[in-house]
Each structure stands twice: as structure tokens, then as C-alpha cells.
Amino acid sequence: MTKLNLCVDIDGTITTPYYWLKDGNQYFNTNLKPEDVCEYEIHKVLNVSREEYLRFYDLLGEEIHAKAKLxxxxxxxxxxxxxxxxxxxxxxxxxxMTEVTHWWIDKKKLPVDGIHILGSHYKVDKAKELRCDIFIEDRYENALEISKAGYKVLLIDCNYNRLPIPKEIVRVKDWDDIYNEIILYSDRKLKLDVA
Incomplete structure (x- = not known):
């Protein structure tokens, strides 16, 4: 098996995608359900201004991330x-969110070779720096951008990312699908390296 560099998003990818919903509903006095989350931008889902959402995130973001479920x-x-x-x-x-992110990954006993907290949705440069073979992502726009830069992308299915995707991106429904795609990719790469 060929050793790959896997880049893995956190929120919505290794976490459940709607883990923030209970706190958002409570804070904004809404009653949204996961099936209502058909947009990535949380402030749009909650029907509040970006500024209102950012106040909520500043106040409760660390707590929300700390209790995220896998x-x-x-x-x-x-x-x-x-x-x-x-x-x-x-x-x-x-x-x-660096400290809570490291704490959460450690608490969940996840394997880790690196944790990269970008503060931006632009991930192409980090993929390049890490010599990424496969990027696992949930944000539709990120998947398109990373794929366009030449990286293999697995887009994990969520209510908010069900737009058409180019053939270079593989939509996966769960972590078993992700595992199977990575094994297939690794086997193909090994055959090409041997040839």
C-alpha cells in the first residue's frame, strides 16, 4: 500500500454536521431541524445577520466545538x-479556536500527524504544502476549489452540499465510503508507481 497524505476537514466532516444546531436554536429562539440546513453559511440558515451570528460564535463557539460529536x-x-x-x-x-480544537482531537483519541487551523476557507496552499493526495471535505465551495487545483476530493454528503459536482470530485455518504475510496486510490497509485 502506498503511503498517502490525507487532508481532513473537521466540522461536518469528522464531526456530525449539525452539532451547532441545538445551541443556535436556543440562542436565536428558533426551531430548526437538520433537514432545514440546506445552506453552508450558518447565519443564513438561522436567518440572522452575519454580525449577530459572529456575536453568538464569539460567545459560545469554544463550548460548541468542545461538545461536538463524531x-x-x-x-x-x-x-x-x-x-x-x-x-x-x-x-x-x-x-x-486552536486550544479547543487540539483538546477535542486529543479527547476523542483521533490519530494526528498535524492540525492546521487556517482561519480561512482557502485550503489550496495548505494542501500544496502538505503534498496532499486526498482531501476530505464537506463544504461544496472548498471541494470545487481544491479539486480545481488538482487534488482528489471526497465530498462527504450533507444537506447543504447537494449541488452538482464535477466528475473529479467523489461524493461519499459516510466514513465507510471514505475508507473504500482511499483504498481504491492507494491501490491504483501503487500499480502506477510499480509500472
Whole structure:
């Protein structure tokens, strides 16, 4: 098996995608359900201004991230993948979320070769720096941008990213799908390296 550099987003990718919803509903006095989250930008989902959302995030962001739940089988699959591949978490979270992010990854006992907190959705330069083979992402726009830069992207299915995708991006429904795609990719790469 060829050793790969895997870049993995955090929110909505290894976490459940709607873990912020309960706190958002409570804070903004709404009653949204996961099926109502058909847009990535949370302030638009909540129907509040970006400034109102940012006040909410400043106040409760660390607490919300600290209690985020893992997607089903994410830890198990990441641990299996880490036996053969490098795992780099690449997140758009703000720099002020560095401590809670490291704490959460440690608490969840996730394998890690690097944690990269960018404070921006632009992830192409980090993918290049890490010599990324596969990028696992949930944000539609990120997936397009990363793919356009020449990287293989696995887009994990969420209510908010179900727009048409180019053939270079693979839509996956869960972490078992992610594992299977990575094994296929690794086997193909090994055959090309041997040839």
C-alpha cells in the first residue's frame, strides 16, 4: 500500500454536521431541524445577520466545538487509515479556536500527524504544502476549489452540499465510503508507481 497524505476537514466532516444546531436554536429562539440546513453559511440558515451570528460564535463557539460529536465510525476509520497514511486536519476555524480544537482531537483519541487551523476557507496552499493526495471535505465551495487545483476530493454528503459536482470530485455518504475510496486510490497509485 502506498503511503498517502490525507487532508481532513473537521466540522461536518469528522464531526456530525449539525452539532451547532441545538445551541443556535436556543440562542436565536428558533426551531430548526437538520433537514432545514440546506445552506453552508450558518447565519443564513438561522436567518440572522452575519454580525449577530459572529456575536453568538464569539460567545459560545469554544463550548460548541468542545461538545461536538463524531460522525459514525469516523474515529475507527481514521485509526485504520493512520496505520498506513498521514492524517492532517485542515480546518477553516478561527485561530482563537486552536486550544479547543487540539483538546477535542486529543479527547476523542483521533490519530494526528498535524492540525492546521487556517482561519480561512482557502485550503489550496495548505494542501500544496502538505503534498496532499486526498482531501476530505464537506463544504461544496472548498471541494470545487481544491479539486480545481488538482487534488482528489471526497465530498462527504450533507444537506447543504447537494449541488452538482464535477466528475473529479467523489461524493461519499459516510466514513465507510471514505475508507473504500482511499483504498481504491492507494491501490491504483501503487500499480502506477510499480509500472
Amino acid at each position: 460522525r459514525s465510525r469516523a474515529r475507527r476509520i481514521l485509526c485504520k487509515l493512520a496505520e498506513y497514511h498521514n492524517i492532517h486536519y485542515v480546518t477553516a476555524r478561527e485561530k482563537k
